[in-house]
Amino acid sequence: MTSGDGGRGTGRRAVLRAAAAGVLLGAAGCSSGGAPRAASTTSGTAAPQSGETTPAPARTPTPTPTQSQAPAQPQTPTPPQTPSPTALPNPPLWQPGPGEIQPDVKRRAVELVAALGAWPPGGQGVEAARSRVAALGLPTGLADQAGPLAPAAAEASLEVIDAQYGGILADSASVLVVCRQWTRASDGSVAEGGTTVDVRLSRAEPRWTVTALHPAEPGAAAASPGAAVAGVLAQPRIELPPAAAADLRSGAVHDSVLTAMLRLAGPYSLTVSVVRSGHPLDVFGTTRPSDHPLGRAFDVWRIDGRAVVDPATPRQLIESFMRDAAAAGSYNVGGPLAIAGAGNQFFTDDTHHDHVHVGFDH
Template structure:
């Protein structure tokens, strides 16, 4: 991967009765998805990630006395942790996505979202680019799973904000959804400014899926974000990606951040197509409970994951470390964009 230019996000109005219509919608739930529970087959057990490098655990309100209403999630705000390059760039991107995709009771609608974005000192028109995050629900909560660079140059950046969203229904049910938003920024004083939002558009679920896809979706050791799971369900993720993920899951419990949708179309700052929109790549932000970006994460864990991704068939493995060797020319690479995740690209 190296980073593309993104396609405009699809606008969606959802929740016709709070059915599953958001970008990566799952079934009705009362709590956020769990982290992998299967221990890694590596010697060290999964450790709890540093709170600053990922979202804090969701607080669970007490059920109503009648027990009929589902508890509504209350996620903590995402904050950049140690090891992040230019953390304010990521924070700026996260803030605008949170303003568009989360609101208190009665705060739904484009007009209210515009006001929340304007309060950040940003163009209120950005709210209208929120796509499926602008659901017609009386209340919404948004959790940022991780904010990953899709590109980082001197004067421009792409931040891929991976998020889950919970929507409240009139009947008290809580519907789980989510997206990945490619947030574009440019350098400005005193802070970087947001110029555009490109939400993921995974497409409709396929009528039938091949075996590798169903196994990836069922694996407790591959924790997909909402848009990533929708990508797999769409049938548009190449078998080479799916089989490599399953091979890696034999050794690691890991959390991909981006698969096909929500990623720039072109390698950022170039005119070269990215492997991601073609369904031929995946990025990983956390391995065995350790964020790739965290300086406390054992370097050998990340290096081992990179080598094993290459052994599983990736021709183009990027990450925070430039590894020697490789079966093909330039099989391994490293740059500022990839200091916070491991990229694995595949040929058809």
């Protein structure tokens, strides 16, 4: 081979190597699908050069869910809270204690007054009252005689302060049920009041029955109560139930009664049951007018915190009080004790075994 042949062979090999390199470069410019990418014809955008790949968009890491990243739950609006009304007082039902004469007669009267003077929400009205009376086995028409014991109110509660005899005979009785009452109006407001009810009963089996009700009617308050009235109402040693206090404010109580109350309040504390209203018009079982409706008498059922009817109350305390009532001007003092005195100034009977009556003739 001449040197000329050697030059041509070298050039040929160079050409072959260049062609092989072109094939390899073309293969590098293909996608995984084997087809080369087409050049872009969009104006202003350069087509990728042979051998380049289009960069994949950067991946945003998916955050691990945490409590703070949990989807917000829809919130149910909380309705405004309406404050619950304050419950009315709920005193226990009065029960006769030791020393009572015919205790179930008083209990019968108290049960009726409590049924008429207290009811839960929705229990107002005459028809509901009749149902409560019927449940006691008593005539439903008594509900129509309740008067101030059944005011127009959405709810009511009642406390029986005392039950004393206005009279007790073999087959008939009068029980004076002295009450304090709380009522709630439809607007939620609460008022305190009370009355005294003269409950009439007659003997029956198995229990006495009620024949009539006579609630107290104190009358309207006077425009300007006298000094004696103001003095009694302000005296802490004289305890008056609602109807008795209303009697004083009406101006229909004689000064003799007021003066005696204030005088007795010196050595004693006295709890009054009845003054004028809520008492029988006549002395029970007679046609003789009572001093009470005339505003000339008052009854005391507790002295120095001791019930007159309680056998444990010292007899000396009761006798001392009766004598001092006479000294305060009373012409007619009745109680559980027979006390010697001038004329008929003192007396005792079954009706007055549970209180002291203090009466005046002017």
